[in-house]
Amino acid sequence: MIKRTLFFSNPAYLSTRNEQLVVSFPDSEKQDVTVPIEDLGYVVLEHPQITITNGLLMQLVQHKTAVITCDKQHLPTGFLQPLAGHSEQTERMRYQLNASVPLKKQLWQQTVVAKIDNQANHFLARGKNALRLKRYARSVSSGDLGNQEALAAAFYFQNLFAIAGFSRNRKAMAPNNLLNYGYAILRAITARALVSSGLLPSVGIFHRNKYNAYCLADDVMEPYRPYVDAVVYDIVESGCNIEALNTSIKKDLLLIPAMDVVIDGKRSPLMNAMSRTTASLYECFEGGRRKLLYPEFASY
CATH class of the missing domain: 1.20.120.920 (CRISPR-associated endonuclease Cas1, C-terminal domain)
Structure with a gap:
């Protein structure tokens, strides 16, 4: 299965509900957007004003989704990975x-x-x-x-x-x-x-x-x-x-x-x-x- 890549370049609030990643826009009238976490392979966080909940991070790691953070030059600089990635x-x-x-x-x-x-x-x-x-x-x-x-x-x-x-x-x-x-x-x-x-x-x-x-x-x-x-x-x-x-x-x-x-x-x-x-x-x-x-x- 091909996993999806999500890229966030604007301020957003990321949380989870019912096994879904929920994207909220506090400073905008846009409706919340939801994406099944099991479909995600990579989440790229570029904007410094992105807020992400620990509950979402936990579920992303459990589903082996790579969470990538970027620096001020917009280049990937950090990578979140699970401590246990395989049963053996x-x-x-x-x-x-x-x-x-x-x-x-x-x-x-x-x-x-x-x-x-x-x-x-x-x-x-x-x-x-x-x-x-x-x-x-x-x-x-x-x-x-x-x-x-x-x-x-x-x-x-x-x-x-x-x-x-x-x-x-x-x-x-x-x-x-x-x-x-x-x-x-x-x-x-x-x-x-x-x-x-x-x-x-x-x-x-x-x-x-x-x-x-x-x-x-x-x-x-x-x-x-x-x-x-x-x-x-x-x-x-x-x-x-x-x-x-x-x-x-x-x-x-x-x-x-x-x-x-x-x-x-x-x-x-x-x-x-x-x-x-x-x-x-x-x-x-x-x-x-x-x-x-x-x-x-x-x-x-």
Whole structure:
């Protein structure tokens, strides 16, 4: 089932009644709006004057709905997740924490190859030459000791957008602002799926920054990044003003959880595909499989 994403950019009072999310507008004559909580996958809170009741937060967490808060720059900055996301959580976390270094290196190798392949296929879909990216993908070793991921990313972003001087930098020129927003949404999707699979988003297979609470999410989301890039590419090509994140652009980026991807030869909403990826990751930790299941970007 495809879960809905709700985005709140204006003052509102959010509460719950009869298993429904109730949206009230204290400073307006608008009627209350209700939405079934079980239908929600993501709730994005952008305006600082939004009030949300503890009862609603409790029900959202129980239904594994990701609640995302934004900062003054309107970028996602916080993510509420349940303490217990799976009935076998303790055992699954034990498998994760006991994963051997060679296994982690193999999983990271698979992740980097999948990411670069998807970047190459995105290039092909845009009529760009992908031979160099394909060569990088073939050169990835266990643990990516040669750092092919960084080499591929540098080439990829230097040639993706027809914008002079563009480079991927969080605080640099547009459309970095769009990419930042899209990746933040993708990170929340990944963290939600990891928790639902009984895994710790903070313990990564490659990323291990002690100040990063989402190291594993940052690992697993890598092959999914080109899907965000594709949405941003279309926005840039549309000719609209990309210097500021307006409501129309955010609306397009908030459709990322529901966009179609191909995984295991079948089409699936991205958020559902992510759940299959995190489930396969647990199976690798547990020893039931050797290969992570990642989507393949369609090059046509």
